[in-house]
Amino acid sequence: MPGVAVMTDSNCGFMQEDGEKYGISIIPMPIVIDGTTYYEGLDISQEQFYEKLSGGASVTSSQPSPGDVMDRWDRLLEKYDEIVYIPMSSGLSHSYECAAAFSQEYGDRVHVVDNHRISITQAQSVLDARILVQQGRNGTEIKSILEREALDASIYIAVDTLEYLQKGGRVTPAGAAVGTVLNIKPVLTIQGDKLDAYAKARGMKSAFKTMCRALKGELAGRFRGLQEAGCLCAGIAGTYMEPALLEGWKAEFEREFPGLDVMYMPLTLSIGCHIGPGGLGVGIYRKHCLNG
Structure with missing residues (x-):
């Protein structure tokens, strides 16, 4: 056995x-949409999920x-x-x-x-x-x-629309309205157990640069030893967006971190229901090798 x-x-x-x-x-x-439970990767695709979410369906994550x-x-x-x-x-x-x-x-x-x-x-x-x-x-x-080794990881997420943060109570209706007019993109961070606000940026390009600067600061700080030991890699993830746009973000991220292996994953539906389509996440984290 x-x-x-x-x-x-x-x-x-x-x-x-x-x-x-x-x-x-x-x-x-499981994801609950208008009272019906769907299972990620089995009976609902990313495209179907975001179509329902953008159409105003009631969507909640579950376990x-x-x-x-x-x-x-x-x-x-x-x-x-x-x-x-x-x-x-x-x-x-x-x-x-x-x-x-x-x-x-x-x-x-x-x-x-x-x-x-x-x-x-x-x-x-x-x-x-x-x-x-x-x-x-x-x-x-x-x-x-x-x-x-769990906390040897850092994630930043840029949110393209304030609509779903407002629905979740993280942004007031007035704040969402002003933010939309000013093209404000919140940057959130996950450092272990919590999803917290990190910064605000004008537009996704600025938000992306903000996230990359944060990761580079951590590379020079608490992750320096892991990088020097070859035990660090990077990742980029996104909620539903145009394929060409996503490929552009991937290429730019790889240019920003040329010394690290970069993995791509879609941001899961449990995250997507809270931040909506067009979200972009980046991270750095420890990895193991077969010989170490």
């Missing part, structure tokens, strides 16, 4: 079709049901000795808390990681877990390593 299975949720950006490619098990995140998660664990444990489950950050969802509680029924066979990450940084943790499995680490060791 193989040793350790790696499992995550689609908040990392991996969809069902990526599971076989990367050797991971992926739980699709996998305990039954779905435990059913997946049961199936995996028929083939594996242990499971390392990496849900989205405990500071952004109750997914970790619920999974950790139910994992007690499985003794030492299910290890739920409080990884404090989402999107591209969470995806890297999943890839790191696979590397650690290949290095012969057991579930307890992998959980410990990922939790110890």
